[in-house]
Amino acid sequence: MSSPVPHDPEPPIPAALVSPVNVTAGAVEHSVDVVRPRLRARPSRRVALYAGVQINGAPHLGTDVMQTAAFLLARSARDRLGVRPALRFGALDNAPHDTRVCPRTGTTYTRSYHHALGPARIEELVKRFYGGLFDALTALTGVPYTVETYTRQQRTPAFREEFLASLGQWERLRWTLAPSSGQVPVSVPCPECGWLQKSGEHTELLDADGRRARFAALCLDHGRYETDVRPDGQGWLGLSTLHRNLVKERLADRDEALPVVVKGADWAAGCRLLDEAFLCFPDSRPPARVFTPVVLSASGAKLSKSLMREGGAALSPDTPPWMLDATRWPGTPEGYAALLHRLVSLMLSEPRHFERGYTTSEIARLIAGPG
Template sequence: MTSSVSPVPEPNAPVSPVSVTVDAVEHSVDFVRPRLRARAARRVALYAGVQINGAPHVGTNVMQTAAFLLAAAARDRLGVAAELRFGALDNAPHDTRVCPRTGTRYTRSYHHALGPARTEELVKRFYGGLFDALTALTGVPYTVETYTRQQHSPAFREEFLASLGRWEELRWTLAPSSGHVPISFPCPQCGWLQKAGEHTELLEAGERGARFAAVCLDHGRYETDVRPDGEAWLGLTTLHRNLVKERLADRDEAMPVIVKGADWAPGCRLLDEAFLCFPGAHPPARVFTPVVLSASGAKLSKSLMREGRAELSPGTPPWMLYATRWEGTAQRYAVTLHRLVSLMLSDPRHFERGYTTSELARMWTESETGRPA
């Protein structure tokens, strides 16, 4: 038996409880090692999402910075080539309408409301400067691909059609309470779709294609064909979309590593069960990053921000809710985030936890100045 000596904590280190992975995991990137050994992979691609429906909050930027640092750690600690692939979710609702007669909600995505050019401008505005600065700091390259572009690929559509082939089993895995997993298609005339797909009907399905019928609030019934080489735009629920994306990522030569905030852990339990519906399939390696909590203990959330219910802890600067209110340069913001998240990654017990906005503000000040707050 050997005894281990705990490292001397840094002056601004958080006080964190003992992690359940103590003595098993020295660095959070080591969660990737078992799958890496089993696959004998020489390259890894870390996948993370980018929401474009408004300015990011600091919790989003912590997750993204962690993705860069985890990729650098995979390169340096595990000896593999590593890159980042961010998915820009231009399928987020831009506008919402409600049918006055039935109460059915219809939405129009950012892609359909703004178009590709303006969508790419939003991504660059909210994340371009930060990502470029983090690449300079870590040496990790990144790419950004919109959901619209990704779902247009034949491989994505093949995986979607494969999910339909196992639908009776899969739908109770993705929605165990009801078995209802909506699939929606935008109206070809106006781009609006039923958010919950109440009137979407699967007419026929096979390995090489499927046909659906749906209803538009303004233009009535329409039909959509989904083929690997087709043009149909797929509106999928969060879990269904992630299942298709993760199975698509597994086709790549680079081993996929999924990076998400720790609030995603319950959803990933369902995703991992969904993978088991496909014979011989294995869920991807996953790493969960710390979440940032508001005064109430709820994580920072764009939906709560829009509703005016995202309360900051007392004394927390407002830019933590809206990163665009940061008054410094993108470079300074990135450097401070790099220091802050490096501190979180210095010990798994610091990484496997959440942080209130007040605690994050304290750590931010010390990371920015190098002195205790």
């Protein structure tokens, strides 16, 4: 007996959306207009929008709202600013896949998705979680996209050069990336097994210059080892979130296309520290950034995999399963993309609707339409 063909729900009817007046009222007509000053300062016919793709589990609605917003912002950049847009998604295969704790010292060791699964299975995960949605959004918006894993990106000479440049500013930089402690771990995996110390407690920078950095670290199974990090791609880098984003944003600025970073609004506080970090480099400035709406639980906390795993998301009873796990959408990828397209288009209809958060209950109301 064949399985029934999934069908998509009826298209939602746009509901009334009420948002407070925000601080950009009167200055910004459309959220993509914040890119215009950068285009005037650095004229370009092309704009590249950068966003991240987590592969450590199925995406929730908040993740897919951000990515849909990236497509719609790219289209708006084309239509309002007269540029040729492209979307570049970074697939984060550096997230921990396995965790171990040393019984003697309590040190946490992790193995990344890349080291645990390998490139072929990483590609399968990206395709499973995002391939259908991204292809459908490209069909709806006419905006092309590419996906590059962190592993592939961190092997490039340009990424390594930016990392080595950050070590050259380290004494000042580490206090901007970690102002409470000045401790910013750099982790290098054991060449035999791929495990690394999560917080780099026993990782030591032996020497560094613009051409190479040599690290010594400790493996739980194989003892002490040394690793060279060079522009030729040797070695694998495990960087903290802010350090990694600093390197990636400086790398993006090398492109001929004007870089625009798209992040959820929960990133705003972290970007204050990134902006401070940019000041450590002469004649350097952070890229244009656009912050997208976050999806919130009933408690006001944004949806996150960790909260859902720990049972602390405080979700309202009207939250459908697919909002927590996009793979549980009852219809087709094209239907899901169409729903997100309509929903995020409504958010983008005015900056005050875009520059805010939405509970799962409010999104359920918007999808249901009036009445």
